[in-house]
Amino acid sequence: MNARRYRCYYTPRDALGHLNPSDTGAAPFVQLHAANAEHALELAQKVTGCPVIEATRIEG
Structure with missing residues (x-):
């Protein structure tokens, strides 16, 4: 597998599990290695x- 960084x-969710979008509009992120963008989306969902x-x- 030729992993790339994504x-x-x-x-994010609040303590009760409800979606809690940022007031500033800036979304949090995770960085990970995956074979392609679709795989990165799946991994990020799991993480x-x-x-x-x-x-x-x-x-780079």
Whole structure:
């Protein structure tokens, strides 16, 4: 597998599990290695337990 780095933005949840988007509009993110963007989205969903908004490949 040729893993690449991705930054995945997600919508966090509050203590009761309800979606709690940021008041500033800036979404938190996790960075991880994955084979492609689709795989990165799946991994980010598993890691955060939250809906993932976007996966962006990090060059370099």
